[in-house]
Amino acid sequence: MSGVRVLVGTRKGAFVLTSDGKRERWDVSGPHFSGWEMYHLKGSPADPNRIYASQCSGWFGQIIQRSDDGGKTWTQPGTPPGERTTPEGTPKGESNKFVYDTSAQTGKPLTTHMWYDGTQHPWEFKRVWHLEPSPSDPDTVYAGVEDAGLFRSTDGGQNWQELAGLRGHGTGPRWQPGAGGMCLHTVILDPSNPQRMYIAISAAGAFRTDDGGKAWRPINKGLLSQYIPDPNAEVGHCVHHVAMHRSRPNVLFMQKHWDVMRSDNAGDSWQEVSGNLPTDFGFVIDVHAHEPETIYVVPIKSDGEHFPLDGKLRVYRSRSGGNEWEALTKGLPQSNCYVNVLRDAMAVDSLDKCGVYFGTTGGQVYASADAGDNWTPIVQHLPAVLSVEVQTLP
Amino acid sequence: MIRVILPGHLRALAHVSAEVQLDVQGPVTQRSVLDALEAQYPMLRGTIRDHVTQERRPFLRFFACEEDYSLEPPDTPLPDAVASGKEPLLIIGAIAGG
Numbered sequence: 001m002s003g004v005r006v007l008v009g010t011r012k013g014a015f016v017l018t019s020d021g022k023r024e025r026w027d028v029s030g031p032h033f034s035g036w037e038m039y040h041l042k043g044s045p046a047d048p049n050r051i052y053a054s055q056c057s058g059w060f061g062q063i064i065q066r067s068d069d070g071g072k073t074w075t076q077p078g079t080p081p082g083e084r085t086t087p088e089g090t091p092k093g094e095s096n097k098f099v100y101d102t103s104a105q106t107g108k109p110l111t112t113h114m115w116y117d118g119t120q121h122p123w124e125f126k127r128v129w130h131l132e133p134s135p136s137d138p139d140t141v142y143a144g145v146e147d148a149g150l151f152r153s154t155d156g157g158q159n160w161q162e163l164a165g166l167r168g169h170g171t172g173p174r175w176q177p178g179a180g181g182m183c184l185h186t187v188i189l190d191p192s193n194p195q196r197m198y199i200a201i202s203a204a205g206a207f208r209t210d211d212g213g214k215a216w217r218p219i220n221k222g223l224l225s226q227y228i229p230d231p232n233a234e235v236g237h238c239v240h241h242v243a244m245h246r247s248r249p250n251v252l253f254m255q256k257h258w259d260v261m262r263s264d265n266a267g268d269s270w271q272e273v274s275g276n277l278p279t280d281f282g283f284v285i286d287v288h289a290h291e292p293e294t295i296y297v298v299p300i301k302s303d304g305e306h307f308p309l310d311g312k313l314r315v316y317r318s319r320s321g322g323n324e325w326e327a328l329t330k331g332l333p334q335s336n337c338y339v340n341v342l343r344d345a346m347a348v349d350s351l352d353k354c355g356v357y358f359g360t361t362g363g364q365v366y367a368s369a370d371a372g373d374n375w376t377p378i379v380q381h382l383p384a385v386l387s388v389e390v391q392t393l394p
Numbered sequence: 395m396i397r398v399i400l401p402g403h404l405r406a407l408a409h410v411s412a413e414v415q416l417d418v419q420g421p422v423t424q425r426s427v428l429d430a431l432e433a434q435y436p437m438l439r440g441t442i443r444d445h446v447t448q449e450r451r452p453f454l455r456f457f458a459c460e461e462d463y464s465l466e467p468p469d470t471p472l473p474d475a476v477a478s479g480k481e482p483l484l485i486i487g488a489i490a491g492g
Contacts, residue, residue: 035403059453059487060403060441076407079437093432093439099446 004349005070005391006357007051008365009038012383014053016071023355023369026378032074033065040344041071042131043391047138052157054128054143062127064095064143064157078158094159098125098143098151101164110167113147114176123147123167130344132187136194144184148175148201150213163213166199171218171235178202178238185343186242190249198242198252198267205237206254208267219267223256240283241343245292253295253322255285255343260297262322273322278309284346288371289354293321296348296356296372298341307338315358317372331375332366339364344387351392359385396427397482401454404442404485408435413482422477424456425468442485457484 006017013031032038036055044050049070055063065074077095100123102111115121126146134140139156149167151160175182186200197213200206205220223237238257245251254261254270258281261270274280279299288294295318301309308314312335315328339362349355356372359365363382366375396416405411416430425448432439443450448468450456455464459473459481475481 034406057403059401059451060407061451062440063407076437093436094445096440097445 002351003393004351004355005043005048005393006347006365006367006378007041007043007053007071007387007389007391008359008379008382008385009040009053009344009387010359010363010383010385011037014038014041014055015379015382017365017378021351023349023351023367026367028379029071031383032071033063036063037127038386039127040130040387040389042133042389044133044138044141045135046133048391048393050133050138050156052131052133052141054131056127062096062098062125064128064131066095066157077153077156095157098128098145098149098160099162100125100149100167101162103164106164106168110164110172113172113182114174116177120173123149125149126181129183129185130187132189135189135191142187142189142197144187144199146181146183147177148182148184148204150184150187150199152213163209165209165214166207166216169207169216171204174235175201175204176236186239188242188244188252190244191246192249196249196266198244200239200242200254202240203238203257204235206239206242206252206267219263220270221268222263222270223254223261224259224272225257241285243285243287243295245287248292251292251321253285253287255282255297257281257303260285260322273318275318275323275325277316277325278314282341283343284341284358286346286348286356288356289348289350290352291319291354291371294319294371295321296346297325298346298358300340306340311336311338313337313339313360315356315368315372315375328368328372328375330373331368331377337362342386344389345385347388347390349390349392355390357388357390359388361385395479396422396430396476397479398427398431399482399484400438401485401487403487404438407437407441410435415479421469422472423469424463424466424472427472427483428468453488455486455488457486458482 002021008015013034015030019026039054041053051067053065066077079092112120128143130144132142143151150163188198190196195212207216240255250266252263260274262273263270282300313332316325318325339360346358354371356368361384365378399413
């Protein structure tokens with residue numbers, strides 16, 4: 001019988017939640033990496049037992065963890081516990097080495113971006129926000145990092161190389177951090193075209209490559225932000241998250257700082273589809289597994305008040321690809337709820353009916369086994385949830 | 395034999411439960427001890443000092459014999475008591491938060 005595995009990253013460890021296809025009873029495993037910030041965990045579509053995890057700490061920096069048995073055991077890639085580095089052996093302890101490429105070979109070595117005060121500031125690696133495994137190769141995985149950059153590993157996370165064309169394509173010196181840091185938080189791989197990828201950066205905007213990551217261009221036309229006077233600004237947009245349905249890789253949905261947006265031409269242009277949302281500020285956005293026009297957001301009151309409007313936790317669903325939205329409330333708290341739902345903290349499974357999951361900064365992970373009609377908390381008292389990903393298991 | 399006491403999170407990462415003991419060739423300094431530590435426990439590379447610059451991470455401190463050696467140059471010899479194994483080198487995570 002098929003089942004699901006929900007990978008939850010929190011401020012103080014990772015949790016693995018598993019259930020059968022009914023999604024009624026859940027086993028909770030964790031905390032894994034207790035006490036560490038777990039920004040993101042994601043499984044390989046090519047091998048569901050292969051899971052990558054970003055573990056970090058203000059004291060000890062970045063660690064990459066990998067599981068080859070579905071989250072039961074973990075190792076730092078290339079560094080099995082107890083195995084020593086030998087002079088003739090393969091390099092070990094490199095899986096957390098993220099070094100920006102400033103070589104002349106990139107053509108445009110770039111070492112500064114815009115700081116909050118408008119001055120130029122050196123690029124400084126801080127952490128991995130998002131890990132995106134390849135749909136076809138378990139050993140290939142992308143890492144979106146802060147300060148914004150995109151790295152790739154082709155050896156299962158043992159070594160990382162920057163795709164420097166992104167920072168070097170020309171607008172890099174104008175990128176500026178958002179309030180959460182200058183993070184590359186979204187990585188989307190086009191399942192129909194291995195050469196095409198989308199990424200998003202706060203607060204630079206969305207970018208696309210059509211040649212496997214060598215050349216990049218901003219795809220922010222149509223994004224309008226009150227704090228950017230120039231309506232044609234190429235970069236500077238605070239994109240919070242982008243989602244795509246794998247059957248229609250040219251259609252993108254975006255939760256911007258304010259505004260829910262849609263593109264039907266691979267990001268070449270965007271139009272607003274906020275429609276009747278009670279507020280169009282928010283972080284998460286996702287697409288139903290089987291209905292590419294059905295999308296989900298969690299409206300948040302404002303950028304100054306990061307909690308749901310009126311203390312009511314409501315997921316909004318549009319079955320028309322935006323503009324017309326319905327509130328989904330059954331099973332969700334409808335009074336005195338002041339949690340946030342962060343940008344990587346919503347995911348869907350591909351069972352029938354589609355399961356939808358999201359985590360809150362209050363430590364709840366909610367699940368719906370019927371595409372959002374009804375919700376139940378799987379767990380209620382975890383540390384603040386940073387990310388939620390779902391694997392649908394055979 | 396050099397003795398090193400790690401903070402709890404790094405002990406978990408290195409899969410050790412108590413202090414670690416290291417063979418250090420030549421002068422016993424911050425650099426030589428950390429080189430030996432990372433050779434024996436490569437999963438700690440990058441967690442105590444930066445991969446590239448080899449600088450101490452800002453929120454970690456090095457103590458020995460009740461003295462703070464964090465700001466000493468990395469090739470400064472550590473106390474004889476550390477070199478002889480009588481006293482450990484302590485790697486401590488700064489108390490931050492409040």
